[in-house]
Amino acid sequence: xxxxxxxxxxxxxxxxxxxxxxSWCLVLLTVLINAVxxxxxxxxxxxxxxxxxxIHMLRLLVLGILSYVLICVGLWGICKCFGSKTTCKNHLFSxxxxxxxxxxxxxxxxxxxxxxxxxxxxxIWGMVFNxxxxxxxxxxxxxxxxxxxxxxxLQGKACxxxxxxxxxxxxxxxxxxxxxxxxxxVL
Numbered sequence: 704x705x706x707x708x709x710x711x712x713x714x715x716x717x718x719x720x721x722x723x724x725x726s727w728c729l730v731l732l733t734v735l736i737n738a739v740x741x742x743x744x745x746x747x748x749x750x751x752x753x754x755x756x757x758i759h760m761l762r763l764l765v766l767g768i769l770s771y772v773l774i775c776v777g778l779w780g781i782c783k784c785f786g787s788k789t790t791c792k793n794h795l796f797s798x799x800x801x802x803x804x805x806x807x808x809x810x811x812x813x814x815x816x817x818x819x820x821x822x823x824x825x826x827i828w829g830m831v832f833n834x835x836x837x838x839x840x841x842x843x844x845x846x847x848x849x850x851x852x853x854x855x856x857l858q859g860k861a862c863x864x865x866x867x868x869x870x871x872x873x874x875x876x877x878x879x880x881x882x883x884x885x886x887x888x889v890l
Contacts, residue, residue, distance in 0.1 A: 718850060726800050739760055740810075742756065763885060770879075774798065775794040778794045785855075787857055793854060805839075805843065
């Protein structure tokens with residue numbers, strides 16, 4: 704927990720120190736929220752409507768981890784084209800630190816979808832969750848920029864160019880994640 708709080712408060716230092724265990728724990732947590740927590744929560748709320756589809760859960764677990772690997776390979780390839788010397792392995796061990804807001808978003812999406820009528824038919828709850836989503840999005844963008852600077856070691860126009868191209872890749876992978884059933888893109 705201490706390492707997580709340090710990464711939240713000092714993301715630059717977390718990227719520089721390559722916190723591999725924290726990175727992969729955040730990725731696995733996000734994938735587990737999407738693949739396991741959401742179906743179990745939905746089942747607990749509506750247990751009279753069938754059973755849990757364990758095959759689908761396992762499929763989402765595998766696809767979530769595959770999605771993480773794909774985004775890291777994409778990060779490595781595009782950053783390399785813009786002059787980065789960072790290895791693919793470093794991207795695999797570092798990108799997960801940007802999953803702090805992704806995990807928060809995954810929990811928020813899961814809870815709001817399962818209890819949709821409770822939260823979205825209430826103006827106060829609707830405002831609270833909209834603020835959370837906007838804040839998480841801004842936080843993720845900031846971590847993305849810090850990542851490009853600290854891990855990929857890109858500066859100036861190379862950083863902007865790689866960032867813009869990576870945004871396109873991220874949007875495509877997010878659409879693919881949604882297509883396979885991952886509610887919160889594992890990116």
